[in-house]
Amino acid sequence: MDEPIFSLKDVYFSYLGKYPALRGIDMDIRQGEKITVLGANGSGKSTLLHLLDGLIFPQQGAIRAFGVALQEGVFNDADFSRDFRKKVGLVFQNPDIQLFCPTVEEDICFGPLQLGVGEKETACRLEKIADDLGIDDLLQRSPHQLSVGEKRKVAIASTLIIEPQVLVLDEPTAGLDPKTSCAIVEIILRANSAGRTIITATHDLHIVEEISDRVYVLSREKKIARVEEPERLLADSRFLEEHNLIHTHAHCHQRQAHTHPHQHPGPDHHH
Numbered sequence: 001m002d003e004p005i006f007s008l009k010d011v012y013f014s015y016l017g018k019y020p021a022l023r024g025i026d027m028d029i030r031q032g033e034k035i036t037v038l039g040a041n042g043s044g045k046s047t048l049l050h051l052l053d054g055l056i057f058p059q060q061g062a063i064r065a066f067g068v069a070l071q072e073g074v075f076n077d078a079d080f081s082r083d084f085r086k087k088v089g090l091v092f093q094n095p096d097i098q099l100f101c102p103t104v105e106e107d108i109c110f111g112p113l114q115l116g117v118g119e120k121e122t123a124c125r126l127e128k129i130a131d132d133l134g135i136d137d138l139l140q141r142s143p144h145q146l147s148v149g150e151k152r153k154v155a156i157a158s159t160l161i162i163e164p165q166v167l168v169l170d171e172p173t174a175g176l177d178p179k180t181s182c183a184i185v186e187i188i189l190r191a192n193s194a195g196r197t198i199i200t201a202t203h204d205l206h207i208v209e210e211i212s213d214r215v216y217v218l219s220r221e222k223k224i225a226r227v228e229e230p231e232r233l234l235a236d237s238r239f240l241e242e243h244n245l246i247h248t249h250a251h252c253h254q255r256q257a258h259t260h261p262h263q264h265p266g267p268d269h270h271h
Ligand SMILES: Nc1ncnc2c1ncn2[C@@H]1O[C@H](COP(=O)(O)OP(=O)(O)OP(=O)(O)O)[C@@H](O)[C@H]1O
Pocket: 015, 016, 019, 020, 021, 039, 040, 041, 042, 043, 044, 045, 046, 047, 048, 093
């Protein structure tokens, strides 16, 4: 079997040394896999993705990416840094962090131009991605004036255009309408068929089956509660409820209070 591209061993991370965000994380990710991270708010999903993207480093345990330990100082090596940034692309949960240019077009083209992709090639990629995401009419606008969903699409475009080997997506469908969510899932699947590795944090159970070979569920204790194929996990409504991934409705039928689990309608049933 191939060497994992990411390997995490007993990784611990806390913010400011006092707010634990991940504990004892073990994880191996191989090239071409589709990995999903689920968990309640605050369970550590974004922190995990930031570790994978080399933005923060484990305080205990170790993380290796492409055979190199990701630790303080590793990005001081300009060659490693450039190579890593070409290989791994993160779409942040909050698109405002990613968007800083005067126009959408400049924002989307910023990454590839920085990384040495030529202007012609960049323009060519831009045209295709803008078309795929339906954002042609936003290109000359200011990113800060866009709606939440429009911003998210632009943020996704600005990562996709780098054509990273590993695509790391933090809640890529949050705030998107059903048709746009579908388009994002299609883009993810197309990237995966081309051999790219996809790592997604999400709350959107409707997309989990399609975008995952394996799902990691983080618990409120910020540990891995379960690792499983999506079909079996999605069938376990008790477990999903326990981890805030589905909720119980409480309401009245003919004056009788009663609760029942919120049904998960299945992957082909976008709402
Ligand atoms: N900058 C920060 N400073 C201090 N604590 C933080 C910071 N960012 C996150 N945390 C804490 O770390 C824990 C994990 O946060 P994280 O953002 O990784 O969760 P998440 O699973 O992505 O949540 P959500 O579903 O809300 O996006 C939480 O308890 C949070 O309060």
